[in-house]
Amino acid sequence: MTAMRIISGLVAGLLCACQPTYNWRDIGFEGTSLNAQLPCKPDRTQRDVTMAQVQVTLQVAGCEAGDGMWVVMTGRLPANVDADQVLQGWQAATWRTLQAQNPEIQTWPAPKALPGAVRVRAQGRQPQGQPTQVQGVWVAWPEGEGVQWVNAMVYQSRIQGEPADTFFESIRQP
Numbered sequence: 001m002t003a004m005r006i007i008s009g010l011v012a013g014l015l016c017a018c019q020p021t022y023n024w025r026d027i028g029f030e031g032t033s034l035n036a037q038l039p040c041k042p043d044r045t046q047r048d049v050t051m052a053q054v055q056v057t058l059q060v061a062g063c064e065a066g067d068g069m070w071v072v073m074t075g076r077l078p079a080n081v082d083a084d085q086v087l088q089g090w091q092a093a094t095w096r097t098l099q100a101q102n103p104e105i106q107t108w109p110a111p112k113a114l115p116g117a118v119r120v121r122a123q124g125r126q127p128q129g130q131p132t133q134v135q136g137v138w139v140a141w142p143e144g145e146g147v148q149w150v151n152a153m154v155y156q157s158r159i160q161g162e163p164a165d166t167f168f169e170s171i172r173q174p
Helices: 002-018 083-098 161-169
Strands: 025-028 035-038 043-051 054-065 067-078 104-107 118-125 129-145 146-156
Touching: 035 054, 035 067, 035 161, 043 067, 043 083, 054 118, 083 118, 083 146, 083 161, 146 161
Parallel strands: none
Antiparallel strands: 025 035, 043 054, 054 067, 067 146, 104 118, 118 129, 129 146
16 A cells, blocks of 8 residues: 555656646737737736827737746837837836836847837735735837737746746747
8 A cells, every 4th residue: 555655746746847847838919910829728808098199909818837927018100100109108007006116127028129129027926915026028020001019028936037938039920
């Protein structure tokens, strides 16, 4: 009986060890040519929001993996709206919500992107008050008669660079 318990424990341990922390999968967004990868099966939602005095359908896909939350948000703006101004406003609102101080901002070289694409790191606080490390990208691409903008975020207690790099580098607009 003892040998059977030991074998059962070993098998259970091996099965757990075989399950990857990140199970990367391609995702797309309805009505766009935007593609990305998330490290887990995403939950999805959409709702109408006002951005730059225009109603925008915000599509969101997100999930939890590797001690973190991974989120991609996207919406379409009319061509006459200043996408850079919208992205900067979205960033400012994000940092206020997270109580983030002095985010590290660097230009993000997304192919075919409009000027203003950035990748950012910051320390912040979750709504319950716990500290969190955050990385995000904000980018916009011309698409049809408008502009498709994207905000992708990773929230973790300790940012793991390689998975975050994989996530951000997967965001593409063919």
